[in-house]
Amino acid sequence: MQKYPMFVDGRNHEPAGGEWFLTDDPFQGKPWAEIARGGQRDVDEAVEAAHRAFPGWADLTASARGALLRTLGDALAGHAERLARLEVRDNGKLLSEMHAQLSYLPQWFHYYGGLADKIEGTVVPLDKKGYFAYTQKEPLGVVAIITPWNSPLMLLAWKLAPALAAGCTVVVKPSEYTSASTVEFVRLLHTAGLPPGVVNVVTGFGHDVGAALVAHPLVRKVSFTGADTTGRQINAAAARDLKPVSLELGGKSPNIVFADADLDAAVNGVVSGIFAATGQTCIAGSRLLVQDTVHDEVVRRVVDLAGTARMGDPADPATQIGPITTPAQHAKVLDYIDIALAEGATLALGGSAATRPECGDGWFVEPTIFTGVDNGMRIAQEEVFGPVLAVIPFSDEQHAVEIANDSRFGLGAGVWTSDIARAFRMAQRIRSGTVWVNTYRAVSYLAPFGGVKDSGIGRENGIGAVHAYLEDRCVWINTGAETGNPFVLR
Structure with a gap:
C-alpha cells in the first residue's frame, strides 16, 4: 500500500x-x-x-x-x-x-x-x-x-x-x-x-x-x-x-444529427460523445437529438456500434470502455437507469451493471441507450455522468433549437449537418459555451472553454x-x- x-x-x-x-x-x-x-x-x-x-x-x-x-x-x-x-x-x-x-x-x-x-x-x-x-x-x-x-x-x-x-x-x-x-x-x-x-x-x-x-x-x-x-x-x-x-x-449537452449529415461520421461522434471516458465528462453528449426522418436508422447504427465496445482493464490498450471511478457514482448511474425506466423511456441497449468476466471486480456499467425520451424527463434534464444516452427525435431546425436550449445547462453541443449555412445558424442559436460542428469532444489550449x-x-x-x-x-x-x-x- x-x-x-x-x-x-x-x-x-x-x-x-x-x-x-x-x-x-x-x-x-x-x-x-x-x-x-x-x-x-x-x-x-x-x-x-x-x-x-x-x-x-x-x-x-x-x-x-x-x-x-x-x-x-x-x-x-x-x-x-x-x-x-x-x-x-x-x-x-x-x-x-x-x-x-x-x-x-x-x-x-x-x-x-x-x-x-x-x-x-x-x-x-x-x-x-x-x-x-x-x-x-x-x-x-x-x-x-x-x-x-x-x-x-x-x-x-x-x-x-x-x-x-x-x-x-x-x-x-x-x-x-x-x-x-x-x-x-x-x-x-x-x-x-x-x-x-x-x-x-x-x-x-x-x-x-x-x-x-x-x-x-x-x-x-x-x-x-x-x-x-x-x-x-x-x-x-x-x-x-x-x-x-x-x-x-456540469452539462447535459445535445448532440444534434440532421438528416443531411454524414451519418457514418455522426454515429461515430455520437458514440464518442457519450461512451468515451465512460460518459464521465462534463461535455458528454448525453442527449442525442435526431431528425425524425433518420431517427430509426441512426439509433440502429448507434446501438450496433456501442454494442461492440470492448470493456475491461483500462490499462489494456484494446479496452474502449473502462469502469466508473467511484462506488457512489456507480450506484448513481444505476439509479438513473431505474429512473428512466420508471419515466417510460424505452431501453434499447444495456441498462445494468456489467458482469462480463473481463470487468473483474470493478465498477462497470453497460453502455446504455434509451429511446422514446421526452426532454422533460429527468434522464434528459439531469446530469448522469455515466455511459447513458437519451435519444430525442425532432422535426426541423427550430424544433432542434428549442429542445437543445430547454436545459438549465449550457456547456457543449454538437451539430451534424452538410449544410454550412445551417451549421452557422445552429452555432448562433444554441446557448452553449462550445459548439462542435461535424466533430465532438475536441479541446485545445488555444480555444476558450466554459x-x-x-x-x-x-x-x-x-x-x-x-x-x-x-x-x-x-x-x-x-x-x-x-x-x-x-x-x-x-
Whole structure:
C-alpha cells in the first residue's frame, strides 16, 4: 500500500491531524494507496507558504516566469507515461486517453510560458489636459484550485498554467478520489525548478479542506471544476469575502444529427460523445437529438456500434470502455437507469451493471441507450455522468433549437449537418459555451472553454484565461494640471 503525503512549501507534508484515508483502484474494486487527510491547520500552512512565496514569484520578470513554465512543460513531457499510468490506477480511465492527455498537457505550460511576457497594460487617452494615465496588469495573489476526479491533471493544467503565468501562487485541493497523481505532478514541478511555496497540494475532503480554502482570508481567487451543486456552495462562500471565482460545472449537452449529415461520421461522434471516458465528462453528449426522418436508422447504427465496445482493464490498450471511478457514482448511474425506466423511456441497449468476466471486480456499467425520451424527463434534464444516452427525435431546425436550449445547462453541443449555412445558424442559436460542428469532444489550449447558465462562470484556455488571474491598476500622473478647487472632483 503506497502512501501519499501532502506537498507544502516545496516538501512532503504529513497531515497535522495524523489521519490518512484510502483511495481505490476502480478496476480492481479495492484500495491501492493511502492519502493524507488534511484539515484546517494544513490549509493554513499551505496558504501561508503560498502567501510568502507570492512576492518573489510575482517580482520575477515575466520573461523569467515564462522560461520556467516552458521548462516545466518539458519536464512533464518526460514523465507523461508515468503520470498517465498513475491516473489510470486512481480513476479508471483508459490508458490510451490518459496517455493522449498527458502527452498533450505540456503544451499548456509552453503556451502560457510564451504568453507570460505578452501581458500588457495600456495608455489611457484621457479627456483631461495636464494628466497622463496608464494601466498595469497585476496578479491577484494566492489562488485556490479545486479539481475533480475525472481528468485531474488535465483540468489542473488548464488552471495552473495561466495562474502561474500571471504571477499568482497556488494551493491545489484535488478530489479525494484521485489525489495521488496531483501530488506526484506538483512534486515533479518542484524537482524541475519551481520555487518552494509557489504551488502546494492539500489533500482531503471538501468539508475539511475545500471549505477552509475558500474561506481563508489570504486566498484571493477560487477556480473550481466539478458538480454545479458544489459550485453554487463555493460561489456563495467566496461571495462573502468578495472573492472572484471561475466555475466550470456540469452539462447535459445535445448532440444534434440532421438528416443531411454524414451519418457514418455522426454515429461515430455520437458514440464518442457519450461512451468515451465512460460518459464521465462534463461535455458528454448525453442527449442525442435526431431528425425524425433518420431517427430509426441512426439509433440502429448507434446501438450496433456501442454494442461492440470492448470493456475491461483500462490499462489494456484494446479496452474502449473502462469502469466508473467511484462506488457512489456507480450506484448513481444505476439509479438513473431505474429512473428512466420508471419515466417510460424505452431501453434499447444495456441498462445494468456489467458482469462480463473481463470487468473483474470493478465498477462497470453497460453502455446504455434509451429511446422514446421526452426532454422533460429527468434522464434528459439531469446530469448522469455515466455511459447513458437519451435519444430525442425532432422535426426541423427550430424544433432542434428549442429542445437543445430547454436545459438549465449550457456547456457543449454538437451539430451534424452538410449544410454550412445551417451549421452557422445552429452555432448562433444554441446557448452553449462550445459548439462542435461535424466533430465532438475536441479541446485545445488555444480555444476558450466554459459554460453558460448553470454550466459555470468564466473561461479557461486561450489568451483570455490568463486575465482571470489578473486585476487592473490605473495610475494617474499630473503633468501640469492646476490643482483647482479642492472640494470639486478633478
